[in-house]
Amino acid sequence: MIVGVPKEIKNNESRVGMTPAGVFELVKNNHAVYVQSGAGEGSGFFDEDYQQVGATILNTIQEIYAISEMIVKVKEPIAEEYPLVKKGQIVFTYFHFASSEALTKAMINSGATCIAYETVEDEDGTLPLLTPMSEVAGRMAIQQGAKYLEKPKKGRGVLLGGVPGVAPGKVLVLGAGTVGIQAAKMAAGLGAHVTILDVNMKRLRYVNDVMPSHVVTEFSNEFNIRKHIKTHDLIIGGVLIKGAKAPKLISEEMLSDMRPGTVIVDVAVDQGGCIETTKPTTHEDPTYIINDVVHYCVANMPGAVPYTSTVALTNVTLPYVLKLANMGWRSACNLDKSLSKGLNIVEGEIVYKEITEAFNLEPVLV
Structure with missing residues (x-):
């Protein structure tokens, strides 16, 4: 199979869909791999690194899409890529369709087969291709939240760990x-x-x-959320419903209960966010303020640590990429039920129920 790895063009996205180690495995299995020039530089991988393991370097994203039977990338195609996706092509990436009707319609119109990393699901309900990026984003949420709690960033001026004689942040x-x-x-x-x-x-x-005693658990309901937002300094939105829009757990009206300078980091922004006032931001301009509450809603948080993220992602995607390349998507998905759950759009038809529910469309079974 001919596999293409384009350069990510989403704002401040420095990850790449495959490391040279991944390319090496594909070439070893007699597949042709085309990598766009400069695609890996943001993650610390250079054109010569890919060439040394057998990849061919092409200069433009148009060339990559035109020649490839399967596209392997990190983030969903953006508007300028929509016309490049072609009928019969496999696109394997994070899609998060439920958060974008425009993307959904564009991929339907393309006639491509879209396999979403975030809905590949093991028998135990875990999401193996989403997990490493969720791990990165969860850890980053605290780093970023701690930074934006600083007064120069418009936060409350709280040091999360506190110091002797001063209570820690909440x-x-x-x-x-x-x-x-x-x-x-x-x-x-x-x-x-x-x-x-x-x-x-x-x-x-x-x-x-598994957590130390200063991590306490409570059942999630509106009463408890309303109670805690009044006293906590940093709020992390980490709610996920597989393939569907995230539920809105904090309304705009509830912001008035928070203290000025409270920071919200909504990691669920990829699926529409679990805060009503969430709107996607970029690493270039990551925050905005509503009712004196700082919102950090970067839709590709792991893109800020691209080396770690790219290696972690290729570790888990490569076995599936090899199956798709070796067998084609139909045989691979028939044999691997986890991979089959990643099918979101097949040759112009939505086959994932949660997407149809998001936009009131009819699903097609494959």
Whole structure:
């Protein structure tokens, strides 16, 4: 199969869809790999690194899309890429379709087969291709939140860990999934007081078992959320419903209950955000303020640490890329039920129920 790795062109996205190690494995399996010139530079991988393992370097993104049977990338195609995606092509990337009707319609019109990293699902319900980026984003959420709590960044002026004689900052984590647990771990490591909310008691019991005593768990409901937002300095939105829009747990009206300079980091922004006032931002301009509350809603947080993120992503995507390249998408998905859950749009037809629900469309079964 001919596999293409384009340069990411989303604002401040420095990751790349595949490391040279990944390319090496594809070439070893007799596949042709074309990498756009400069695609890996942001992650510390250069054209010669790819050439040394057998890739061919092409200069433009148009050439990559034109020649490739399968595109492997990191983020969803943006508007200027829509016309480049072609009928019969496999596009394997993070899509988050439920948050963008324009992207969904563009991929339907393209006639391509779109396999979304974020909906590949193992038998136990875990999301193996989303997990490493959720781990990165969860940890980063505390780094960024701690920074934006500083007064020059318009935050409350609170040091999360406190100092002797001064109480530590308080962190409220919405969701005890991968993002929430990694955020809680980082916040606890800094010495902050952490409250983590979820509706899944199994997850809360797990958190209670593995976290130190200054991480406390509570059942998630509106009453408890309203209670905690009044006293917590940093709020992390880490709620995920597989393939669907995130529920809005904090309304705009609730911001008035927060103290000026409170910081919200909504990691769920890729799926529409779990805060009503969430709107996607970029690393170039990451925050905005509503009702004196600082919102950090960067839609590609792991893109700020591209080396770590790219290596972590290729570690988990490569086995699936090899299956798709070796067998084609139909045979690969028939044999691998986890991979088949990644099918979102097949040759112009939506086949993932949550997307149809997001836009009131009819699903097609494959």
